[in-house]
Amino acid sequence: MSTPETAHDPILWKQAKNRVGFRTHLRSYLTINAGLWLLYLVTSLSAGPIGFRHGYVPWPLFAMLGWGIGLVSHYLAVYRYPNERNQIEKEYEKLKRQQAW
Numbered sequence: 001m002s003t004p005e006t007a008h009d010p011i012l013w014k015q016a017k018n019r020v021g022f023r024t025h026l027r028s029y030l031t032i033n034a035g036l037w038l039l040y041l042v043t044s045l046s047a048g049p050i051g052f053r054h055g056y057v058p059w060p061l062f063a064m065l066g067w068g069i070g071l072v073s074h075y076l077a078v079y080r081y082p083n084e085r086n087q088i089e090k091e092y093e094k095l096k097r098q099q100a101w
Helices: 010-047 060-080 084-100
Strands: none
Touching (some): 010 060
């Protein structure tokens, strides 16, 4: 009996796992940050009117920004630069061509 990992192309299998991992990360980001904003709104309503006062930034923005940087990095690793091996091969071929000159 073969496992899914041995029955498929290992590079494509890894890419599929990475994409599923990113989607899970994105779902967590959206869910948790929605909860943080809800908590912020509930606590702000009980404290008075909501608004951007001079020099005041809602605290959930800090969580979104910090985690968002990690999320963008994860996206780039999975979708923009998914296969480091191909990049290494391209760079190697480029170096070979330069050396031939």
